Amino acid sequence: MQYGRNDMQEWQAIMSTTSDEKSLIDFRSDTVTQPSPAMRAAMASAPVGDDVYGDDPTVNKLQDALAERFGFAAGLFFPTGTQSNLAALMAHCGRGDEYLVGQEAHTYKYEQGGGAVLASVQPQPLEHEPHGGISLERIAAAIKPNDIHFARTRLLALENTIGGRVLPAAYVQEATTFAHARGLLTHLDGARIFNAAVKSKAPVNSLVVGFDSVSVCLSKGLGAPAGSVLLGSRPTIESARRWRKALGGGMRQAGILAAAGLYALEHNVERLAQDHDNAAYLADGPRELGLGVVPPQTNMVYVDIPERHVQPLTAHLLERGIRTTIGARTRLVTHLDAPRAKIAAALHAFSQYPNWST
């Protein structure tokens, strides 16, 4: 890997100042970012009220801003994306209903089965296509007939980006049209929809046409400390508001958090392009070492690490202040606290791992 002269000088300076603290960079997720001083200032000065009564002006402003930007009638602030996705599921499906979802989707695999556990909604997980969606054939085959033996298939849930991939716009259009034609509702886990929009150079509202609800996270690439907003029609959002209360998500002076979201929307959307460029830069390092690397579309790099290196490489990197979740398929995520110079330093440390040739 070729490092620019400035990169080299900068990483040497960084390594010398961070070796004691053991915290050079964290590639585990884009959720690890620290709110900036300016974001904290916006939070500290936000006007607030009791949001369970609908009285928080900053929460209302955030909900309205996102609803308008995405082309929905209403929005609802949640503490987390997990709760936002679950409330959407509960707004769309009742006890004994079913949703179709990808095997690798967050709403299936990484939310502890909340739909089944808390909502009595059965997931029907389906294999993904290489682009991250689910083929219309698989969707069609999974829709259950109206028969007393089966759960009622009610909803198709997709995710964009998924594993860092942007769902193709033509696929989204086909899948949502098909789902509606078959009587299903549609939900999008848009935790990283702004990454998809920046990557495809398309306005976010154009990426969510065809969905009955969308959950947008503010605490991923956008850098807010917490918060997601669910978008949908007024009846959908009113139903989700009831479920949010039951799920323990009715917060009081939540404008403190919503202010961080508003700040992020204003300052941290366009800069996601830097994270995408940095992911491409980061991908070059392991590739040049001969490791299998999936070319990143957005801010996630997937690297194949031979099993024998998993533990010693984790220790080698940690010793140099680099936090990663190393596994057979390692995900490295770029974000606003991962500037290029620190990535260069991390790549140098990666290349210095002594056992690559073993």
Ligand SMILES: Cc1ncc(COP(=O)(O)O)c(C=O)c1O
């Ligand atoms: C794609 C996706 N959806 C939803 C979530 C859930 O968000 P939260 O951690 O705020 O519950 C995550 C979290 O990383 C995610 O990656």
